[in-house]
Amino acid sequence: MAGNLRTSFLAMAARNLLRNGWRSGLTAGGIAVSVAMMVWTVAMMAGFSGTMVRGATSVELGQVQVHRADYAEKARPERSFEVSAAMLKTIEGVPEVQAVSPRVHLWGLLGNERRSQVTRLVGVDAVREPKVTPVAGAVTLGAWLSAKPSKTGPHEVVLGKDLARKLNVKVGSEVVAFLQATDGSLGNDLFVVRGVVETGNQLIDRSTAFIHLEDARYLGVLDGRTHELAIKTARLDNVNLVAAQLTQALRSDQHKMASAPLKVDPDEQDLNAAVPLLVQPWSELAPDLFKMVELNDKSTSLLYFVIYLIAILSIVNTQRMSAWERRREFGVMLAIGLSPARLFRLVLTETFLLALAGALLGAAMGTALASWHAAVGFDMSMFTDGGSFSYMGIAFNERIFFKLRATTILEPTLVMLVVGTLAGIWPAWKAMRLEPAATIAGRS
């Protein structure tokens, strides 16, 4: 019997909302637009952050890297380590790891008689590197490094496109690299430009030259050692876990492991020192990027707060108005025996239904729109006057592909439902506190 009262109260509440269909519709529409906007915006931010993180990690960093712990502290060229085939096997054996590529990083001058540029020379394994980053696919002129460095022919180099332009060299041109090796000697070598890459990552496009790992080791007098292992994982969202598993795997493989970068004496010459290795996920490798992603989340919270506040105010206003207009009716209902608590519930039920309708509609609208923009991308060209734009060194083309997660939809929907219903408390309270006699007499 109580159940049947509840259902008929629900029906009554629904009929009351339909009675002033325009007003209810406008309020529910406002709630719907708010929820849709939150879903859409968060999906866009997630798409934007995702593109940035992917841009940085896939093109440049890899999702996880291994260094000597003191190299992570300060990247001095002598802080290198031995990489055995067994070690690479171990790393590849960790679940979610898709590929690993050893790298050597050197800084020097690259150029010819007319021009030269300070250049980051990256020694890579021509076969392994393309499995970790899409760099080989980013070749726009010429070709990527040959699978095997030739023993007799000229040394190969692949240049970032802006670097190639600044040096005014083409595929086939000769360039010379000068640098100070780890032993203090001055090294130089002649290279032939084999290809040009355009990755959208400014560090690569403007100042990086890829050379064969062996050539880099020779040039830097690294004696077969490596600075960095770049590792590609299957997914971005569980890199911390993978990093932890890698640490574990390398430890049991009898490599010394560190849990954080070491504080080291910069003057220490420690080419052969037994310094432990350190595994770091992208969030530690690119802390600025990580902070930006976090900041996005924070600004989203602020946006949420403002939207909820506006929604609350509009619901309170509508429901108070609607309750006020019906005070005579409430007075009669209270007089004939409806308990104040039941009237409270009736008015609150109306607000709940209003919030429910608005939130569901908004979730549907937001999901539809955001899914559309996740599928076909959102055209940013109106903000960038066409062409691509870049942010924090990562180039975007004019479309951002949204990323929609279940929580992106559920959170604003549920919170709006709760917050919206809470906004009904005050009008319901005011209705319940009416004095029936005075109200019927028209004194309130």
Add this chain to the structure above:
Amino acid sequence: MSALIRVQDVHRTYRQGEIDVHALRGVTVDLDKGEFTALAGPSGSGKTTLLNLIGCLDRPTQGRVLIEEDVISEMTGTDAANYRLQHIGFVFQAYNLIPVLTARENAEFILQLRGVPPEVRKATVMPLLERVGLLDMSERRPHELSGGQQQRVAVVRALAAKPRLVLADEPTANLDGETSEALLDLMLELNKELGVTFLFSTHDSQVIERCRRVIRLRSGQLAQPDEGDA
């Protein structure tokens, strides 16, 4: 036989800003079961105030009101609401019906609040709606009914709950002469048929003439003579 309602030296003073308004100044009156009584008096004489006190909608500043053995003048809040739900039927001058409910749903409303199952409610209300000539309008909403029809639905709602007494504050004030006479006839007949006690206020001299008993108020006091016990 003791009275159904006993109003004992009741005062009601409203505070309006700085001044006290003495709406009732020592009213003592009894009503017996089955009475059909009019409360008459000029505007501002205290009719609504007295009805509210008897209807457990307001409390006297001084004095007591009893219905059977219940001292209703001391009830407040939920107790008072519950007492009204269980024992008193109301018909007001206007806004009686809930706009979103049909005539039948309105008539059933009190039974519904009391938790009576739907079939029983319908079985109780339909004969009464038929009795007041609204059977074919039972599924209409109030705005689809005339003023007189709305008041008849309100009377059915009050009676369906089988209350100890029905209080009506100027139930005919918004109706034209003919319609108000018809409503009064109906109430009189139902009073005879069902034995329900009616107390209602009115300005209407035609209505007053047809009542067995008239309680006259003047400036918050009984005007002599009270032609009670007629």
